[in-house]
Amino acid sequence: MSASKRLAKRSIVGTRVSGPLKETGLYHPGVIIGSKNPDEFIVLQNSCHTGITPNSKYVVRFDTGDVREFSEGELVGPGFGNVSSLKLKPKQKAFVTHNGREVCGTVVYHRPQIDEVLINIQPQGPNEIPFDVTKKLDEVRLLESRKSARLQEQDFDFARLADMSDRKRNQQTASIDVPRNNNVSRKRRPSSGNLFQSLITSSNQGDDVMDECAAAMVLMSLSCSPHSPHWDNGMISSSWSSSSSGASSMLSANFGTPSTGAASVAGGASSIVSGVGSGSTGSSSSELLSSSTSSSHLNNCSPTPSSSDDGIESDAGDWDEPRKKRTRLIFKCTWPGCTVTKEACFDIEAHVRSVHLADQDVAEHEEEFYYTEVEVPDLSSPAPQPQHMQTQSLPTSFTLSANLIHQNHPHHQQQLHPQQQPQNLQHQHLGGVGGSVSLSSSVNLSSMAFSPTLSHLDMVRPASEDPEYKLNQVQQQRKSPNNTQLNPKKRLSPKSSPVRRPRGDTKKCRKVYGMDRRDLWCTQCKWKKACTRFGD
DNA sequence: GCTGCCGGGGG
DNA sequence: CCCCCGGCAGC
Incomplete structure (x- = not known):
């Protein structure tokens, strides 16, 4: 529960995506460096500026330095399309997890009808030899993972992860909670x-x-x-x-x-x-x-x-x-x-x-x-x-x-x-x-x-x-x-006095269920953490 | 003293 | 990541 694990909100700019080159049909990694939205101003005046319209174009700078524009549907990446909707072409560079590590390879073939992608993995070291792996399409990534999965997670709201795990365990909230009090609640919407x-x-x-x-x-x-x-x-x-x-x-x-x-x-x-x-x-x-x-x-x-x-x-x-x-x-x-x-x-x-x-x-x-x-x-x-x-x-x-x-x-x-x-x-x-x-x-x-x-x-x-x-x-x-x-x-300095969270005045699991029904407590209460069930 | 919960640690 | 707990601090 450290603030240091939280990330700021993000803009679309900087998002890594993969976009197809028209010439080859192959997807290449790049970064969104901007977007163009011809309707933007009109939309804005209508107070409905979501930043997205069907006409939005995203300017992507490929890792090669090329800059191209894509419509939303063309791109693959977080917030955009998913590889599972694609038909990968041979020679497409792809990333898969093999033996617990990410390896890079090129697509040999993709057979959507049986959801099979054969990928040739290039040797990553002097003692390795090329080999082929068969993967399902949704196991294939067009973008290299950033750092470790752990670090990737940290790009997300840390508390959300806690919430999610909590939710997973409790299975009590199918919908997203709305904080009852935004001032002190630790619980955030995902x-x-x-x-x-x-x-x-x-x-x-x-x-x-x-x-x-x-x-x-x-x-x-x-x-x-x-x-x-x-x-x-x-x-x-x-x-x-x-x-x-x-x-x-x-x-x-x-x-x-x-x-x-x-x-x-x-x-x-x-x-x-x-x-x-x-x-x-x-x-x-x-x-x-x-x-x-x-x-x-x-x-x-x-x-x-x-x-x-x-x-x-x-x-x-x-x-x-x-x-x-x-x-x-x-x-x-x-x-x-x-x-x-x-x-x-x-x-x-x-x-x-x-x-x-x-x-x-x-x-x-x-x-x-x-x-x-x-x-x-x-x-x-x-x-x-x-x-x-x-x-x-x-x-x-x-x-x-x-x-x-x-x-x-x-x-x-x-x-x-x-x-x-x-x-x-x-x-x-x-x-x-x-x-x-x-x-x-x-x-x-x-x-x-x-x-x-x-x-x-x-x-x-x-x-x-x-x-x-x-x-x-x-x-x-x-x-x-x-x-x-x-x-x-x-x-x-860690010695500096942190501002302690104000004591919640609502009921907590301990009060509600009592010590003898500790199994009914929310996970956080069990862990002596801030109650998530009756959070303020 | 009870209670909520933070920080830290073990597995 | 899950879980536990020492300890602090508000009540």
Whole structure:
């Protein structure tokens, strides 16, 4: 039950998929680097922006470097098609598990009528010889597994796994639970490992979609339309800044409908809602983060947060376009007392690492927590400077996104999957449930509420358990002048007092069933863990 | 003292 | 991953 095992929500960008080359019909591995959706804006205005329409095109960069577009149905991968629907062609590169390890081979033949795929496995070592294996189609993968299965699991919501195992054991809930109280419940709705997967799933189920759209429309109409002044002026920029504005407040008020409503919307449509700010749910940055992340992939350490991207989450970026031209970003060291600013992320990282972290055994990318982007007027631009564009510190969410940008900076050898990064960060900086030290003692909700999130998972998960919420807390703390914990090691110290979960006041298995009927307890109660059956 | 549950450890 | 339990802390 460690926060470090949780992952942040994900965007479709970065998802590994396999797509067919028209020339050969063979599938090749690649990564989604964006999407194109001609209907997007219209859909958005209708407040039913699920990010998916039948016309969605996904831009996939093959591992070979080729970039191609595919429609949803063409792709195979998490959230997309399944190999089981394919007829594999000879010479198709495929991965299967053989003797407990993943091996790579090429398809010799595929006989769908008997569900048999003969795969020739190439030798993996000098002492091995090629051999053939026969597999069923659904045992064949077109994508290499990422790391171990364990690590793969960690890409998913850890608590979900616990829930699933619990559910498996109890077999008492056929449907997905909705948290009764999103503030303290440890129990989360199972979250898909892939946003699109959940979106598509709900789309396929059909009946949820309209409800989600309707809910989103209600939420949207409560605040403002895309045409409203708030929308045009305040929201986007406030979403990028820590400054307060009426629009933001309004958004937070109107969208801060915690779990009761939001959870029911949880699946696809919440991305709509979250696209305009999830407000006081407190989780703030996620999809904004994703947006920047996707941009970062394309722009490689560009200091511009929302460079244009055809990706599905680039809405803010599109609207941000006019502002972008009038401001620029510099990188400011946030180490207490240090006022160094740099033009390039590379430079500021070098500064932090060499000056502040030089004598410390810090984790990789640790330096990323010690600088932030600052938006400053771009004097080279002739455009007038609107009032709300005074020099502003960007929200922590953006700092994070910048960190993600840096992940792809050439000087980082380690090319992290964008989805892995939040976990990485969290792992390094959050000690346990509730975060380390006094992270949750003073949470500046006001600024967090302004950052929109485009991730529907925010709406599902209690804000307090949102990884990015915690990251925000970390960074809020770091930015706070009252933050006296200068040494990251101190922050990370396990000695630091974790914030204990408030004691639930509802009945627990122990009370309900008593010690003599311990076999009726939920697994968690048996294990002296937080009760999942009567969780608050 | 009872109870909930976190963190850690064994298998 | 399953299971157990020491120990902390709220009540």
